[in-house]
Amino acid sequence: MATYTLISSNVLASSAASVxxxxxxxxxxxxxxxxxxxxxxxxxxxxxxxNGITSGYSARSLTGDGATASSQTQSTAYLYSGELxxxxxxxxxxxxxxxxxPNYLSTVNKPISTIAxxxxxxxxxxxVAVAGLSTITSAITSIEVYVGANAFDVGSSFxxxxxxxx
Amino acid sequence: MPTKVIxxxxxxxxxxVELTAxxxxxxxxxxxxxxxxxxxxxxxxxxxxxxxAALLEKLGINxxxxxxxxS
Numbered sequence: 001m002a003t004y005t006l007i008s009s010n011v012l013a014s015s016a017a018s019v020x021x022x023x024x025x026x027x028x029x030x031x032x033x034x035x036x037x038x039x040x041x042x043x044x045x046x047x048x049x050x051n052g053i054t055s056g057y058s059a060r061s062l063t064g065d066g067a068t069a070s071s072q073t074q075s076t077a078y079l080y081s082g083e084l085x086x087x088x089x090x091x092x093x094x095x096x097x098x099x100x101x102p103n104y105l106s107t108v109n110k111p112i113s114t115i116a117x118x119x120x121x122x123x124x125x126x127x128v129a130v131a132g133l134s135t136i137t138s139a140i141t142s143i144e145v146y147v148g149a150n151a152f153d154v155g156s157s158f159x160x161x162x163x164x165x166x
Numbered sequence: 167m168p169t170k171v172i173x174x175x176x177x178x179x180x181x182x183v184e185l186t187a188x189x190x191x192x193x194x195x196x197x198x199x200x201x202x203x204x205x206x207x208x209x210x211x212x213x214x215x216x217x218x219a220a221l222l223e224k225l226g227i228n229x230x231x232x233x234x235x236x237s
Contacts, residue, residue: 008175017168017185017193023176045201070211072204149194151168160175 004032004161011157015040018146021160026105026139028162033099033143035158038085041150044126046116047078048099049144054078056135063128082116082128084147093119094156104140109133 005028010019024031037046054077061072061080074080084095097116104110112132118125145158167184174180185193222232 008173008178010171010173010180012171014169014182016171016182018170020170020172021175022172023174025175045204070208072207074203076203146170146193158173160173 002029003164005164007031007160007162009157009159012152012154015151015153017151018144019152019158020142020144021158022142024104024141024143024160025162026141027164029103029105029165030163031101031104031140031143032161032163033097033145033158034161035097035099035145035156036094037097037145037156037158038089038094038153039147039150040087040153042086042088044083044086044118045147046081046084046095046097047146048081048112048114049078049146050101050110050134050136050140051138051142052144053134053136057132059130059132061128061130063126065124065126067124078146079112079114079132079134080130081114081132081145082130083118083126084116085118085120089118089125090121092155093121095119099143099145101140101143106139107137109135109137110140 007024008021057076057079059074059080061074063070063072081099082097084097085093095116095118097114099112099114101110101112112134114130114132115128117127168190169182169184172181172183222228
């Protein structure tokens with residue numbers, strides 16, 4: 001039976017462009033980040049980098065916005081991790097995002113999945129599912145969650161869990 | 167000045183660090199590139215949808231009937 005253990009968390013008291021969990025202990029099987037996030041501006045993309053590395057990420061994503069569905073392919077210096085609430089969305093609403101990294105201590109490429117749902121009391125809101133891959137072949141010791149421009153808003157929260165399979 | 171937050175999982179200590187001018191420049195450039203790529207993907211998807219709808223109309227069938235033909 002899998003068990004979740006909270007490793008660290010952070011709730012932003014002031015806006016910040018990124019949140020990095022460093023010195024992640026090598027004592028679990030998988031890692032999960034659950035986050036509630038909102039951008040201070042109209043920028044709507046969340047990104048993740050592992051071990052500070054800026055290459056070797058690819059992803060396929062499926063996006064629904066309430067009217068249409070589309071799929072995209074990304075190959076970038078970061079892992080695309082879905083849309084997030086912007087300043088254009090309903091006040092005080094946040095995106096729920098879950099990032100799952102199995103077998104983070106392995107020495108082979110790492111599959112990654114993310115699902116993010118924006119919240120907006122209006123017509124358009126996004127749900128994005130991302131199937132990603134990192135070519136990093138060392139154990140993951142740090143995870144950075146960030147936005148490309150501006151910052152995560154006050155009240156955004158980030159929780160890092162370790163999963164043990166026993 | 168934008169900041170970044172670093173949470174040290176071994177100590178539980180959280181530090182807030184100001185971004186350098188270079189980090190700000192890099193992040194803004196990457197964001198612009200990502201948005202351009204995303205818009206391009208949306209244009210491609212819309213063009214495909216339009217072409218598909220035109221073909222279905224030409225054939226005189228709907229999407230469900232086309233799916234049945236291909237099953």
